Amino acid sequence: MLIVENVRKVYRVKEKTGWLLRKWTEVEAVSDLSFQMEPGKIIGLLGINGAGKTTTIKMCSTLLTPTSGSITVDGYDVMRHDRLVKSKVNMIAGGERMLYWRLTGRENLQYFGSLYGLAGVRLQERIDGLLHQVGLVDAANTPVERYSKGMKQRLQIARGLINDPRYLFLDEPTLGLDAPIARHLRAHVKKLAREHEKAILLTSHYIHEVEELCDEVYIIDKGKLVAHDTPEHLTKSICKKTALHVVIPTRSDQLDHDLRQLALRHGGTWEYAQTDEQTWEVTLRSESDMTTPLLSLLAAHQSPVLRLHTERPTLEDVILQMAERRGA
């Protein structure tokens, strides 16, 4: 297990206060944060503002020292046993950083492997296995500058797995990738957790990706934990309202009145939108299901129903709602 307990990180920065005057100020990037990562599970770390995600990942992977609190990896403190911890963790970032473009895919992996003390036959076998796993065997001896975006990202994965880490941090792994490549990569991430028993922490601005992959989600704002739950529970507990959309051919004053009454009785809201010259879309939002009373009401008005669909809230709605509440 990787256990983060009451961790705080304060950066000291020099600020200009006058023509030649400078003073030191403190920025609290992470405040009293606690969470856990366990093999086989994917957790999401989502931020509302410049929330402290990167700072947290850097502390967990020994690149930054926490100001206070503790981080342990399989019982080893990240600062006191940093060499041992380094062999158990790794990070994969999105975009095109962290690779040497002039070197081939294989040479990149040889270089990064050597940083972990790997060499000889053991390193070659590991590289062959990883190139196979990410589908880059044929491109192994091609310079990375000739790789497509998707190939570079697959090489990033191989690089992140070079030390066979138990704990893997994925920082925006699908940033800038086309939809089919991103989908392929998500499937690979799932496999790493479910079949290879990796403990994965994912940060992503693509909320649907978090919803699809993560077993649990931690939401942080300005370094503080504001919510922790499964994506489903978070959605249910924070965005309770389901939207019911119905398309009808006519509207009348009496129908408007009755729809308003229906929405009020269910503690919900209602609105109309003209979809084209002949049709109207009514949207009713409420915590309770209004499908049956709505259909009865429309039947009583002898109004045909051209289309009806229900829209359940998503994790994206949760984040937007939280950001609005906190004035982000």
Ligand SMILES: Nc1ncnc2c1ncn2[C@@H]1O[C@H](COP(=O)(O)OP(=O)(O)OP(=O)(O)O)[C@@H](O)[C@H]1O
């Ligand atoms: N080296 C640094 N020195 C001073 N302040 C920093 C430093 N790195 C980050 N910060 C500040 O700490 C806070 C958290 O930054 P961090 O990069 O961890 O957030 P983040 O959630 O990764 O943001 P984003 O999603 O925008 O990358 C921000 O207020 C940022 O300005």
